[in-house]
Amino acid sequence: MVEFWCSLVLLVLLIFFSGSYFWLRKQYSYFEDHRIPYLSTSVWSPLGHLRQLLFLRISFADLFRNIYADPKLDDDAKVVGFFIFQTPALMIRDPELIRLILIKNFNSFLNRYEAAAGTDNDAMGSLTLPLAKYHNWRDSRQCMSTLFASGPMKQRMYPLMLKVANDLEDYLEKRVTVGGLTLPLSEMCQLYTTDLTGTLFYSLDVGGLRSGHSQLRQITKELFSPNIQKVFHFMAIFFLPTWTKVLGAKVFTEDYANFMKHLVKNPHLKHQGDLIDQLAKMKQNRPPTHYCQHEDFIASQAGIILLAGFETSSSLLAFTLYELAKQTNLQERLRHELHQAFAPDFSYLSYETLVNLPYLKMVCLEALRLYPAAAFINRECTVDSNQNGFSLKPHLDFVVPPGMPAYISILGLQRDKKYWPEPDRFDPERFSSDSLANILPMTYIPFGAGPHGCIGSRLGLLQLKMGLAHILRLYRVETCDQTVSKIEFNAKTFMLEAKDEIYLRFVRDAP
The missing domain is CATH 1.20.5 (Single alpha-helices involved in coiled-coils or other helix-helix interfaces)
Known part of the structure; x- marks a missing residue:
C-alpha cells in the first residue's frame, strides 16, 4: 500500500x-x-526576466537598461521581447517607435501598465495621477497642470523656493568650518527636497534644513524602506496589475496614508494657490458622482506628489554635485558663471536669470541624461479588444495585442553609444547651443514625453538649478577618501538612488 x-x-x-x-x-x-527579437529565459522558471529584481539583486533602472542593451541583440533591432512572469512585453529601442507610442498614437496607448486595486480596495493608490486610468487621469492632469505653468511658478513658487534656498545656505554655514567638512549628501538633499515640497504644495513650513529633522522626510523614508510586505505589494502593482485586488496590494502604507489624510485636513494650514487649494476647487466644480468627490482624492494626489519628487529630486542634486566634484574644471566654469550672476551684493537670483544661465542649464541637462528622473516608463496597448491590436507597420511587421505592455528604458536610451559618444562620461557640452541640433529627437526624454510626461518636469529642473546655484556660489565640492569611485544604483528602491552613501568635502570660499 x-x-x-x-x-x-x-x-x-x-x-x-x-x-x-x-x-x-x-x-x-x-x-x-512572431519572429520578433527576444531575450530567452529558463523554461523552468515562471518568473520570466524578473528573477533578479524580485530577489532585490538588481534595480529597476538596471534591469530595463540591461534588457535594452543586451549584447546579444543586433544594434538595429527596433524592439526586443521579454517576459514579465509569463506575460510577453516589448522593450522599444527605436526613437521613431518611441514617438509613435508616446505621442503620435497616444490614443492607442492611453494607460500605464501598472495599476492599483481600485477605489473599493485601495482608494489612495488608485486615485493617484500616475495610476489613474485615462478617463480619470485626464481631469486630474488638467487640474494639476495649472500649478506648474510658468506664471504660477514665477509668481507664487519662486519666492517660496528662495526661502528654502536661504535655509540650505544656513544649513551648510552651520556645519562647514574654515578648513572644510566631509558631508553625506543624502540628508541635506532630502531635507531640501521635502522642505520645498511641503512649502510649495501643502503651504507647510517644514523647516527641515533649519532644525536638521523633518517629519515629512522621515515618513517618506519609512515608506521607501523595503520589507517583505512592501516589496510584495509593489511588485504586484507593477507586474501583476490584474491581480492587485485579489492580492490586496496597496500603494501607500497605512501610516503614510493616514499622515497625508491628516495633513490635507490640517485646519491650521492656509491653502492659497497650492496643490490642496487647486484640488479643492476641482471638487467644487464637479458633480457629486465624479470620482474626485471621493474623500481620499486630495490626500492621494498630495501623497503621490511627495513620493514622485522625494527620491528623484534629492538624488539628482546629489548625483550632479558628485559629477562636478570629479571634474573640477567643469565645476570652476559653473562657479565662475554663478559668481558673475550673483554679483557682490546679490544674495539671490531673479527667476529669469536662474532659468537662463547657459552653463548651469547645460550641466543640469547633462545630469538628467545620465540620471533621468524617470529611468524607465511603460504604456499599455489600449486598443479595443474587438480589434486585433495596434500595427507597428511600416516600422515593424508586428501587431501589438490589446493589453500588452511596451517599455522604454530612458536610462538605456540616454546612455546608448549609438546616440551619445562616450555615453558614461559627464559632458555638459553635449547641450551647448552648437550641439543641440545634433541630438536625435526622442533620444533625450528624461521626464518622459507626450501627454503622460512628468507633470513636474519644469519645477524639477528649477529646483535642481536653485540647489546647485546656492551651494556652489559659496562652496567648492571635492572628492575625498569616502567618495565612491562609481555610482551603483540601489536594488531596493524603485527610483534612481545610489546604493552607497555619497560623501563629498565642502570647502567655503575665502571672504
Missing part, C-alpha cells in the same frame, strides 16, 4: 512538472512564433 501511494505521488508530480514545463515552453515561444 505504501508503495502504491508513493508511486501515485510521484506520478502526480511528474504530470504536474511536465505540464508546467510544456505550458511555460509554449508561453515563452511567443516572440519566436
Whole structure:
C-alpha cells in the first residue's frame, strides 16, 4: 500500500512538472512564433526576466537598461521581447517607435501598465495621477497642470523656493568650518527636497534644513524602506496589475496614508494657490458622482506628489554635485558663471536669470541624461479588444495585442553609444547651443514625453538649478577618501538612488 501511494505521488508530480514545463515552453515561444527579437529565459522558471529584481539583486533602472542593451541583440533591432512572469512585453529601442507610442498614437496607448486595486480596495493608490486610468487621469492632469505653468511658478513658487534656498545656505554655514567638512549628501538633499515640497504644495513650513529633522522626510523614508510586505505589494502593482485586488496590494502604507489624510485636513494650514487649494476647487466644480468627490482624492494626489519628487529630486542634486566634484574644471566654469550672476551684493537670483544661465542649464541637462528622473516608463496597448491590436507597420511587421505592455528604458536610451559618444562620461557640452541640433529627437526624454510626461518636469529642473546655484556660489565640492569611485544604483528602491552613501568635502570660499 505504501508503495502504491508513493508511486501515485510521484506520478502526480511528474504530470504536474511536465505540464508546467510544456505550458511555460509554449508561453515563452511567443516572440519566436512572431519572429520578433527576444531575450530567452529558463523554461523552468515562471518568473520570466524578473528573477533578479524580485530577489532585490538588481534595480529597476538596471534591469530595463540591461534588457535594452543586451549584447546579444543586433544594434538595429527596433524592439526586443521579454517576459514579465509569463506575460510577453516589448522593450522599444527605436526613437521613431518611441514617438509613435508616446505621442503620435497616444490614443492607442492611453494607460500605464501598472495599476492599483481600485477605489473599493485601495482608494489612495488608485486615485493617484500616475495610476489613474485615462478617463480619470485626464481631469486630474488638467487640474494639476495649472500649478506648474510658468506664471504660477514665477509668481507664487519662486519666492517660496528662495526661502528654502536661504535655509540650505544656513544649513551648510552651520556645519562647514574654515578648513572644510566631509558631508553625506543624502540628508541635506532630502531635507531640501521635502522642505520645498511641503512649502510649495501643502503651504507647510517644514523647516527641515533649519532644525536638521523633518517629519515629512522621515515618513517618506519609512515608506521607501523595503520589507517583505512592501516589496510584495509593489511588485504586484507593477507586474501583476490584474491581480492587485485579489492580492490586496496597496500603494501607500497605512501610516503614510493616514499622515497625508491628516495633513490635507490640517485646519491650521492656509491653502492659497497650492496643490490642496487647486484640488479643492476641482471638487467644487464637479458633480457629486465624479470620482474626485471621493474623500481620499486630495490626500492621494498630495501623497503621490511627495513620493514622485522625494527620491528623484534629492538624488539628482546629489548625483550632479558628485559629477562636478570629479571634474573640477567643469565645476570652476559653473562657479565662475554663478559668481558673475550673483554679483557682490546679490544674495539671490531673479527667476529669469536662474532659468537662463547657459552653463548651469547645460550641466543640469547633462545630469538628467545620465540620471533621468524617470529611468524607465511603460504604456499599455489600449486598443479595443474587438480589434486585433495596434500595427507597428511600416516600422515593424508586428501587431501589438490589446493589453500588452511596451517599455522604454530612458536610462538605456540616454546612455546608448549609438546616440551619445562616450555615453558614461559627464559632458555638459553635449547641450551647448552648437550641439543641440545634433541630438536625435526622442533620444533625450528624461521626464518622459507626450501627454503622460512628468507633470513636474519644469519645477524639477528649477529646483535642481536653485540647489546647485546656492551651494556652489559659496562652496567648492571635492572628492575625498569616502567618495565612491562609481555610482551603483540601489536594488531596493524603485527610483534612481545610489546604493552607497555619497560623501563629498565642502570647502567655503575665502571672504
